[in-house]
Amino acid sequence: MTSAPTSVRLVEPADASALAAHLDRDAEELARWQPARPDGFATEAHQATRIAALLAGHRDGTGWPGVVLAGTEVIGQVTVATILRGPLQKGFLGYWIAGPHQGHGHARRAVALTLRVMAEELGLHRAEAHTRTDNLASHAVLRANGFTSWGIAHRHIRLGGVWHDEIFWERHLTEE
Numbered sequence: 001m002t003s004a005p006t007s008v009r010l011v012e013p014a015d016a017s018a019l020a021a022h023l024d025r026d027a028e029e030l031a032r033w034q035p036a037r038p039d040g041f042a043t044e045a046h047q048a049t050r051i052a053a054l055l056a057g058h059r060d061g062t063g064w065p066g067v068v069l070a071g072t073e074v075i076g077q078v079t080v081a082t083i084l085r086g087p088l089q090k091g092f093l094g095y096w097i098a099g100p101h102q103g104h105g106h107a108r109r110a111v112a113l114t115l116r117v118m119a120e121e122l123g124l125h126r127a128e129a130h131t132r133t134d135n136l137a138s139h140a141v142l143r144a145n146g147f148t149s150w151g152i153a154h155r156h157i158r159l160g161g162v163w164h165d166e167i168f169w170e171r172h173l174t175e176e
Helices: 013-025 027-031 044-060 106-121 136-144
Strands: 006-010 064-070 073-084 090-097 126-132 148-159 162-172
Touching: 006 106, 013 027, 013 044, 013 064, 013 073, 044 064, 064 090, 064 106, 073 106, 090 106, 106 136, 126 136, 126 148, 136 162
Parallel strands: 090 126
Antiparallel strands: 006 064, 064 073, 073 090, 126 162, 148 162
């Protein structure tokens, strides 16, 4: 598979079908890294409802829900969640790339583009992310984008009935 140019944009209601198809196909792989999802999560109807909620959060200023594109094809998601204003000015970065598109640099480029959105569009000072200690691919993506690890949260996330440690990552977006 050749690698088309990577871009990110705000999610749209019309993206529900593509996201549902990726989530359905990749459900087993994604379950390694994400909490259990409700029945029907990987359906177009559920994704449409989820997109509406994410866009409401964007309008309220609490998040920036994006999609990752290869050319014009939606191949994943990138989200800035839990935007905190006031003295913190930070957001939490999360992302995933559909299985057939992994290994082509899309995650690395999507994170770089989203960091630009965080700094320039959202006016944030700090980006944070969490990864499981065994998610080496995400560690590489974050390091390539200037993130540094700043600690480990032991037994931080419960996935598949097991508690897992997570690494906390940070990246300052402004010089001040």
